[in-house]
Amino acid sequence: MDTQSKIYVAGSRGLAGSAIVRALKAKGYENLVQRTSQELDLRNQAAVDDFFATEKPEYIFVAAARVGGIHANNTYRAEFLYDNLMIEANIIHSAYRHEAQKLLFLGSSCIYPKLCPQPMKEEHLLTGFLEQTNEPYAIAKIAGLKLCENYCRQYGVNFISAMPTNLYGINDNFDLANSHVLPALMRKFHEAKINGDPAVTVWGTGTPLREFLYVDDLADALIFLMNHYNEIEFVNVGTGQEISIKELALTIKAVVGYEGDLVFDATKPDGTPRKLMDNSRIAAAGWQPKTDLKTGLEETYDWFLQSYDSLRGREAA
Template sequence: MDKSSKIYVAGHNGMVGSAIFRNLKSKGFNNIVTRTSSELNLIDQQAVASFFEIEKPEFVFLAAAKVGGILANNTLRADFIYQNIMIQSNVIHQSYKNKVKKLLFLGSTCIYPKLAPQPLREEYLLTGLLEPTNEPYAIAKIAGIKMCDAYREQYGCNFISVMPTNLYGLNDNYDLQNSHVLPALLRKFHEAKMNDEREVTVWGTGSPLREFLHADDMADACVYLMEKYNDQGFVNIGSGQEISIKDLASLIKKIVGYKGIVVFDNSKPDGAPRKVTDTTKLDQLGWKFSIFLEQGIRQVYHDTFNK
């Protein structure tokens, strides 16, 4: 990519897309095309076709998606599979038709089998059953990876895929009904502190192990791979470090300054027992994360709740 290359960031208002947009701007890229969801409905095939025909972007970051936590994934199953398949199919196909030089598709580590060996290596894809609670979303993302590879094989398109681990950062979703665990805990502990509540309830047993990466690190890796990686298959993006939900709750409690007690609701689902990515492929490509978890959460908490 040249600094003047026309770059389309799909989903630029979300946490992932906005982080990529900021990273590109910080590196001097000055010809970035964006559309809000009200300006361009990516589920609408004809609208997407018209946009690509008019704008003719050279590079595409496909960060647009319908996302959510366990509750949203498990209750809005049709929405998650339909909307994500439509969004990515429209953008990938129009990128091919309009001769986009390179596209980067963002998935999620929920694509891996629920009981895949840990840490998660790229070759474990499709080797076992998925976690049932987010299976529709995972199937959509797997379809996106395979679609990029198929367009590469049939048409010679330079379409690559990346699979970020659990992300947090600016513009995250803090809705307690459909957010991911880290932002949900930040909001819960903050509100408990503000309301002087005696206890905070956390879903599940607290035992699952999770890996988290700051969205700014993820964005830096995406821009790096857009410039360096040109192969089929996908690349994990993560820190390779993990923490239990119980320890995460304790860390957030400390950062927020909440003085009450933490209660774990064992009747609620845990999700996969462990989920950490193997970042060997990314390491070999020459990229490493730089924002450590406590530092990153402190910054996000300050920027979001203490403005």
């Protein structure tokens, strides 16, 4: 990409998409195309194809998706499968039809088997059963990366895929009903601090191990891949470091400054016991993350504090 290349960021208002837009602008890319979901329903094939016919973007970042934590994935199973299949299929096919130079599809680490060997290597895909609670979302993401792979094989296009580990950061979803574990914990601790609550309850046992990547590091990785990676094989993007949910909760508790107790509700699901990415492929290509977890949490909490009133206002509307 050069600074005048026409770049479409699908999902530019979400956690990953907004980080990609910030990073592109910071690096001097000026010709960005964005559409909100109200302006363009990516589940509508005709609308997506009309958009591509009119705008003809040269480079596409596919960060649009229906996302959520364990509760949302397990509750809206049909919607998570249908919406994500439609979004990715429409964008990928229209990018091919309208001769985009390159496309990068953003997947998820949940594509790997529930009991996957650790750390998870790209070749472990489809070697075992998926985690039941997010199986529909995982199947949709597997379909997306396989679309990219097979459009490359059949049509000779340059469509690549990246599978990030658990993301967090600026513009995350802090809705307690549908958010991921890290922003949910941050909000719980913040509100408990404000309310003077004696304890905060955390779902599960606290024992599962997770890897977390600051979303601005992901954006840097994706721009790096768009400029330097042209292989059919998809790429893991993570930190290579893991932390238990209990230790994560304690770290967030310290960042927020909450002084009450932690209570773990073992009746709630833990999800996959361990999820650590093998990042040797992207490391060999020349990329490494820059932000440690504590620094990322502090920056996220600063943004959360600035945005808290507007977040609550949107939920109340």
